[in-house]
Amino acid sequence: MNSQVSIIILNWNGWEDTLECLDSLYRIEYPDYNVVLIDNGSEDESIEKIKEYCGGEIEVHSKFFKNVQQTNPIEIWEISEKDALKNNFQKKEEFMKQLSNKKLILIKNNENYGFAGGNNVGIDFVINNLNSEYVLFLNNDTVVDKDFLTEMVKTAKSTNVGMVGSKIYYYDYEGKDNVIWALGGGGMNLKTGFVWHNKFRKEDIGGLGDNLECGFITGCSLLIKKDILHKLKGFDKDYFCYFEDADLSARCKKLGYKLLCACKSKVRHKVSASSGEYSPFLIYMITRNNLYFVKKNHGSKIYCLIYLLTFRLFGRLFRLGMRNELGLIKYYFKGIYDGLKI
Structure with missing residues (x-):
């Protein structure tokens, strides 16, 4: 019997990426999963577009799968943040009776709580309402292979495994689609807070085997047993975004669990689609959270x-300096200043 998996996806003003991600998910071979989409207070037309997609009104285009117009609409259950947090899922029994994977729970947060806080709303909902054995966190700017989840669950069932990641490729790296962004995640130094990705920007030449042990698992694609997630009490919302996955990994390892990359699980990631490469926000948050993580x-x-x-x-x-953006260094020092105050 296959273990049920709840897939939590966070959307914030990124409906086009989210629809491509969803369309790839509804094509996977794994037989027992449900999708919980958290809209993190989007200010664009995300909610409307997601509902149109579920109704079969939007055709999704991707270079990684054949575009086929949906013939069967995806059943959607809309839940407010208030009802999600108060365990008030009035149509729970109806949802449980729906055996098809072509269904979507849409939780509408009132504001943007960041990656950590937004996902925590989904975690509370899944723990209190769904019978899943595993929870998968998946970035909305990803496209998944059809057997990615099968391989992750297979690895997760190994002895003493706490968290599992995927082999994550760049969606497009200088015209190439076989360049690795991370193998599951990578390593981390608890003294400095320095984290690095395994095989970062290396072309995939194979020979990696089935599984690879990691120091941390990136939240881009992270599978964890629901019971362990409950013990860890989800993500630390004080991070808002960046380092929250390294922190979750560190806490999981302290409980004695192993972190593995399922090397046959393949995901493609549009890197920096939500925050922007070298944006003031990214520089500030990474620096601030670097200090908080170490403390x-x-x-x-x-x-x-x-x-x-x-x-x-x-x-x-x-x-x-190479990018002619030295003015952004002030956000680096602001991150240090605020990080010291946490």
Whole structure:
């Protein structure tokens, strides 16, 4: 018997990416899953477009799968943030009786709570209302292969595995679609908060085997047993976004679980689609959360502060200088200042 999986996707002003992601999901071979889509207070027409898609009114185009107009509409259950948090899913029995995977729970958050807070609304809903054994967090700017979830669940059933990631490719890297963004995730240094991706920007030449142990699993594609997620109490909302997946990984490892990449599970990711590459927001949040992560998981900020004011600073100055954007360095120092106050 296959284990049921709840797939949580977060949307914020990105309905076009979200629809391509959903369309790839509804083509997968795994037999028992449900999709919980959290709209994180979008200010565009996301809600309307998602409902139109579920009604078969929008045809999705992607270079990674054949475009076939939907013939069977996707049943949609709309839930307010208030009802989701109060465990007030009035059509729960009706949803459970629907055996088809072509269904969607749409939770409408009142505002943008970031990756951590937005997903936590979905976590609470899944734990309190659905019978899933596993929860999968999936970025809305991804496209999945048809057997990606089958391979993840297979790996998750190995002994003492706490979290599982996918082999994640760039959606498009200089015209190539076989360049790796991350193998599951990568490694992390608890003293400095430095995290890195396995096989980052390397072309996939095979030979990786079935599974690879990781230091952390990226939240881009992260499968975790619901019981473990409940013990961990979800993501730490104080991160808002960035480092919340590394933090969840660190806490999972402290419980004694292994983190693995299911190397046969393939996902394609439109990197930086929501925050922008080298945007002020990204520079600030990564720097701020770098310090918070170290304080929380190592107990001291001194190593991290030295690292941020030496090696990391010179690296950031060099990259911004190459892009003629040195003015953005002020957001780096603001991140350090605010990170020290947390």
